Amino acid sequence: MLGTIDKAARVLDLFSLEKPEWGVSEVAAALGWAKSSAHAILCSLAAAGFLHRTPQGRYRLGWRVLVLNRVLNETTPLKKVATPVLENLVRHYGETVHLAVLERGRVVYVEKLQGTRAVRVEVTFPGASLWPHASALGKVLLSGLPDEEVVDLAAYQGLPALTPNTITQVDELLSELRGVRRRGYAYDIEEYMPELCCVAAPVRNHVGTVVAAVSFSVPVYRFRESKEAYKNIILEAAKRISENLGYDPKALGFLKLA
């Protein structure tokens, strides 16, 4: 809404793993602004601690995001509620477990717990993001959105094929999401990466909105044998987390009628 904040956000978006350091002119060119405008935004973000000015007058992300992240991590109800449940899953079944949310069209890992088996799925750092259309987590999270928004998202960021199994057509994605809504869970059978399979289930808050998703990530050979079992376990875990967030299917089923 406020132009300046939107601009600041667009600037911060530029700082990525691929290009973590930017100069004033580069930012101005990348965003099509006057150099002095870019300079003002960069200066202000640096003064506020969100960016760090190198001695050469270039810019990197600043330490303040670390401070914010700490507050986020230690106060967010979702993490507090979910972590013990997820730890239990790893302890019992030894498979890699993920918790993720949808952030501006991308699946963002909030919590990752490395499996304990000899052959296991390696996890990425929290904050890393995935394509929503090609992952079980993503499909579950998209299933919480109205179809129009899914269409917009697909149009905006595309549906690239990551493996031969990836869904690349919008209508196919929409019908898959209808299935996910009906069943209450999603599979990813080597759609993101060969040899990798996932099952994910939605986490809902007290008003029934899908706020996150939990998943098992399992090597394909082990997954084929016990798909059903993994599905039931992850559904149960998602239900437990949702209930701890105040989700009450009965009360909300009643609301749906009204």
Added chain:
Amino acid sequence: MLGTIDKAARVLDLFSLEKPEWGVSEVAAALGWAKSSAHAILCSLAAAGFLHRTPQGRYRLGWRVLVLNRVLNETTPLKKVATPVLENLVRHYGETVHLAVLERGRVVYVEKLQGTRAVRVEVTFPGASLWPHASALGKVLLSGLPDEEVVDLAAYQGLPALTPNTITQVDELLSELRGVRRRGYAYDIEEYMPELCCVAAPVRNHVGTVVAAVSFSVPVYRFRESKEAYKNIILEAAKRISENLGYDPKALGFLKLA
């Protein structure tokens, strides 16, 4: 510089461990603004993903912070360079090791590595902050600042006594910092917390500026016996990290004369 960004930063500052959720009126009251102004900032921050709107129309930190933090963590040269050195320290000596920076007057932990000994110092989450005047890390970081800034900081946030050993007078702090600059390291002998001691040394970048500090945290009974040894080890580690950041004492000693 830009008022709107400064305001946004002040709003984000409100979100803390003690009060991680704010409403529009609360923000307006806390900052002395009109309700509509607070509303505009909160809306914009939420639209940009920095805040998350709860179903009740209140606000919490948003997931985008997590995404930024990940980029920071994976691209910051300091962490990349320091982590292997610090891991070595823990492996060899088993004591808790910290890496910290100064962020708007507070000591912020960037990296923490838990010691492996039976009796060890428990670490806090990265992003947590400490009083600079009462910690070894803080004194090292302050030693990189001109005296005026230290005086301003002390005036602004005070020098509370955390233990009987804490420095609580500005002139005493300044003379301590002079010693730190001369010696090149700082001790904390139960100044922050009873039973806890630290040694810290400065990490410098290629232009010689103190950009961070590394420390050992050791129980007092073990520290008394081998203060000197810990000091030498941490000095060596700091030197190694600094050199990997491009610090070259000889080249800079030459510059000082000019």
Added chain:
DNA sequence: TGGGGTGTTCTGCATAGGCGAACGTCTGGC
């Protein structure tokens, strides 16, 4: 069923901030 507390919307006025041009500085290549 009302009242006080929310979050949200509207409109006009003043100022904050965007632009483009000029400045100072550094680097690298002839």
Added chain:
DNA sequence: GCCAGACGTTCGCCTATGCAGAACACCCCA
């Protein structure tokens, strides 16, 4: 070693932006 080009920074004008206050809509509790 010098000049040329690029960079980050500064300045001042003009316009658009975003601030304030009051009115609105909503929810929860008494």
